[in-house]
Amino acid sequence: MPRKQYFDQLVSPFSHWHREQHDGINYFDLDCVGTCPGCAKPLFLADTIYNKDFRFQGKSHWQQRPYVFLAQAAEIPFYEFFYTVDESTPFRNIIRFDIHRIYPHSNKRWHDLTPDQMLQFLEHMSLKSHGPNCENREYLIRKIKANKCGNQFIRQQNYVEFLSI
Ligand SMILES: [Zn+2]
Numbered sequence: 001m002p003r004k005q006y007f008d009q010l011v012s013p014f015s016h017w018h019r020e021q022h023d024g025i026n027y028f029d030l031d032c033v034g035t036c037p038g039c040a041k042p043l044f045l046a047d048t049i050y051n052k053d054f055r056f057q058g059k060s061h062w063q064q065r066p067y068v069f070l071a072q073a074a075e076i077p078f079y080e081f082f083y084t085v086d087e088s089t090p091f092r093n094i095i096r097f098d099i100h101r102i103y104p105h106s107n108k109r110w111h112d113l114t115p116d117q118m119l120q121f122l123e124h125m126s127l128k129s130h131g132p133n134c135e136n137r138e139y140l141i142r143k144i145k146a147n148k149c150g151n152q153f154i155r156q157q158n159y160v161e162f163l164s165i
Pocket of ligand 1 (some may be wrong): 036037038039040041130131133134135136140
């Protein structure tokens with residue numbers, strides 16, 4: 001856990017307590033575990049990073065190590081998801097995503113994605129790559145058909161058909 005506290009981080013009583021302890025212990029917050037909506041299997045790890053001043057500054061190699069250990073053990077990829085926001089909007093709406101794959105190591109990057117392209121990336125991870133092999137595929141299909149949250153699901157029918165074959 002970093003010693004330095006950034007203004008926009010939430011402070012839990014645990015992290016507050018932990019910051020007051022000595023250097024012989026450590027922990028890190030796991031930022032984002034992408035999971036299958038049908039079987040809950042973890043599909044990837046991601047560090048979501050605010051693209052401050054367009055610098056695309058991720059964590060240091062050392063700070064990435066816990067993620068890499070976990071990704072290796074789980075045999076899933078680890079990404080950095082950079083998001084760029086429109087500061088003039090009340091909820092700081094995201095206007096752009098950039099993805100760097102850290103593990104497996106490569107120079108694989110997806111640059112300047114629109115929010116819908118980012119959504120397609122996530123759909124690919126969960127529905128295209130994993131969906132056909134999901135141990136709860138029938139439940140997964142029912143879940144995406146129902147889409148109970150009511151939010152827009154542009155490619156819903158494509159995925160229902162793809163997974164129903
Ligand atoms: Zn699944």
